[in-house]
Amino acid sequence: MDFGNFGVVNFTKQAKSVAFVDYLAEGKLMGTVCKKCGKKYFPPRMDCAQCLDSEVEWFEINSKGKLITHSTVNFGPSGFEEVQPYTLGIVEFPEGVRVLAKISKKIDPATIKAGMELRPVPQKLNEERLTYEFEV
Amino acid sequence: MKEDVAVIGVGQTNFTRDCGMSVRELCFEAYKDAAQGLNLDPKDVDASIIASAPEYDKQRTPAALVSEYLGFSPSPTFYLETVCSSGTTGVRVGYSLIKSGLHDIVVMVGFQKMSELDSRIAAQVMGRGDDTMFSSPFGTTMPGGHALYAQAHMDAFGTSEEQMAKIRVKNSFYGSQNPKANYKKRLDLESCMNADLVCTPLKKFDCCANCDGASAVILASADKARKYTDKPIWIMGTGMATSELNWSSRASLTNFDSVRNAAKSAYEMAGVGPEDINVAEVHDCFTISEILAYEDLGFAKTGEGGKLIDEEATYHTGRIPVNVDGGLLSKGHPIGGTGGSQVRTIVQQLREECGDSQVKDAKIGLVQNVGGVGTYANVIIFGRD
Numbered sequence: 314m315d316f317g318n319f320g321v322v323n324f325t326k327q328a329k330s331v332a333f334v335d336y337l338a339e340g341k342l343m344g345t346v347c348k349k350c351g352k353k354y355f356p357p358r359m360d361c362a363q364c365l366d367s368e369v370e371w372f373e374i375n376s377k378g379k380l381i382t383h384s385t386v387n388f389g390p391s392g393f394e395e396v397q398p399y400t401l402g403i404v405e406f407p408e409g410v411r412v413l414a415k416i417s418k419k420i421d422p423a424t425i426k427a428g429m430e431l432r433p434v435p436q437k438l439n440e441e442r443l444t445y446e447f448e449v
Numbered sequence: 450m451k452e453d454v455a456v457i458g459v460g461q462t463n464f465t466r467d468c469g470m471s472v473r474e475l476c477f478e479a480y481k482d483a484a485q486g487l488n489l490d491p492k493d494v495d496a497s498i499i500a501s502a503p504e505y506d507k508q509r510t511p512a513a514l515v516s517e518y519l520g521f522s523p524s525p526t527f528y529l530e531t532v533c534s535s536g537t538t539g540v541r542v543g544y545s546l547i548k549s550g551l552h553d554i555v556v557m558v559g560f561q562k563m564s565e566l567d568s569r570i571a572a573q574v575m576g577r578g579d580d581t582m583f584s585s586p587f588g589t590t591m592p593g594g595h596a597l598y599a600q601a602h603m604d605a606f607g608t609s610e611e612q613m614a615k616i617r618v619k620n621s622f623y624g625s626q627n628p629k630a631n632y633k634k635r636l637d638l639e640s641c642m643n644a645d646l647v648c649t650p651l652k653k654f655d656c657c658a659n660c661d662g663a664s665a666v667i668l669a670s671a672d673k674a675r676k677y678t679d680k681p682i683w684i685m686g687t688g689m690a691t692s693e694l695n696w697s698s699r700a701s702l703t704n705f706d707s708v709r710n711a712a713k714s715a716y717e718m719a720g721v722g723p724e725d726i727n728v729a730e731v732h733d734c735f736t737i738s739e740i741l742a743y744e745d746l747g748f749a750k751t752g753e754g755g756k757l758i759d760e761e762a763t764y765h766t767g768r769i770p771v772n773v774d775g776g777l778l779s780k781g782h783p784i785g786g787t788g789g790s791q792v793r794t795i796v797q798q799l800r801e802e803c804g805d806s807q808v809k810d811a812k813i814g815l816v817q818n819v820g821g822v823g824t825y826a827n828v829i830i831f832g833r834d
């Protein structure tokens with residue numbers, strides 16, 4: 314996998330954090346934690362700005378979090394013609410990180426509201442592309 | 450009042466779709482408007498700062514091109530970018546070049562030509578102002594980012610779609626009086642409330658439209674300022690701050706911490722508070738952005754921004770007039786051209802040149818210009834003699 318396999322569109326190919334995409338292929342959404350100071354990062358990063366250190370470990374985000382905010386986008390950028398409308402949400406997880414992703418179309422948009430419990434579910438978009446979305 | 454650095458000239462082009470001009474010609478129109486009546490030889494300009502967002506143009510390194518076209522060569526020129534707040538970042542850096550003693554006269558020209566891009570490509574270009582590795586893969590857009598803040602503000606404080614619509618009703622009223630505005634139609638509450646949804650909860654008239662335009666601000670040291678004009682407008686304070694680019698990394702999704710930090714610095718430097726501001730230009734790229742600005746600048750308490758528009762306190766006859774030139778919503782928002790246009794309106798207000806929308810006895814004015822979804826923030830406070 315290279316990083317470009319992540320998402321409906323992507324603008325990055327090479328990244329030290331490419332394991333993020335490999336983990337998605339295994340069905341896991343992962344963040345990183347700095348081995349030195351213990352700071353948790355999502356989006357994952359291989360470098361801790363506090364310690365100027367690049368020793369990190371991966372941790373899985375697999376519990377239920379609380380939806381902080383959401384919006385249904387009716388006009389997406391190029392590359393999203395076929396998937397619009399789609400609903401974006403930011404969810405706060407007990408692991409101590411916030412995550413932005415699409416909210417599953419299985420959830421009736423009328424029932425989406427702040428505070429509802431959602432969990433991240435890694436998905437295959439097609440043979441090559443991976444993503445994750447929020448489900449109940 | 451501190452009299453270190455003054456604005457001696459402000460100008461802008463019409464903000465419009467399909468302007469029929471190239472970038473260099475747009476910049477010329479804006480600078481000509483700013484230099485009107487100053488009798489300023491282009492060789493007296495010590496340095497120029499060219500501000501815009503680079504993703505819209507094919508011209509690489511436009512600073513030298515604009516400098517050449519305006520006759521500033523061989524004086525130093527350079528390009529500055531903080532997306533939608535590039536223009537005021539240019540004014541801030543121009544201030545520091547003069548205050549440091551390095552230069553006496555500095556010109557900032559900001560521009561953007563947006564209407565040559567198709568709207569879906571434009572949405573992608575602008576969406577890349579979010580984290581391209583971890584957010585763009587989900588189809589984030591600039592309206593979408595502001596919609597996330599709008600929804601969070603509604604859920605936290607009960608801010609309503611009607612209050613957001615009232616912002617557009619006000620700004621369209623002033624846009625209809627501004628000959629340089631892109632959108633000159635007056636809108637009523639009903640048409641704003643019934644407009645199509647762009648991204649929930651934001652509807653068509655909650656959003657500004659892409660357009661072409663340029664603006665220019667001429668800055669001078671105190672000695673030089675008095676030589677060129679008898680109405681210098683002084684920079685009393687400038688504050689700038691930044692928030693995380695990735696929205697999910699931010700502590701708050703109901704206010705812009707960048708704006709709060711920039712405002713704190715600007716108020717401290719100017720030695721004034723929000724209660725001292727007579728007229729303000731704020732970055733209303735979306736209606737929710739103006740409500741957030743009311744709170745982040747201290748014109749209203751946190752959560753009570755919507756009340757300010759309910760009370761019509763931000764009309765030109767109200768307690769704290771805001772965006773009485775149509776704002777970004779109706780005047781238009783040509784990214785790099787926007788900040789200079791906001792400065793222009795405040796300078797004209799302090800010079801009492803604003804006709805029907807003139808705020809009475811305006812002595813201190815404020816500009817708040819934001820880049821991205823609250824990513825960069827500039828707050829600049831201006832005063833007159």
Ligand SMILES: [Zn+2]
Nearest residue numbers: 347350361364
């Ligand atoms: Zn660390």
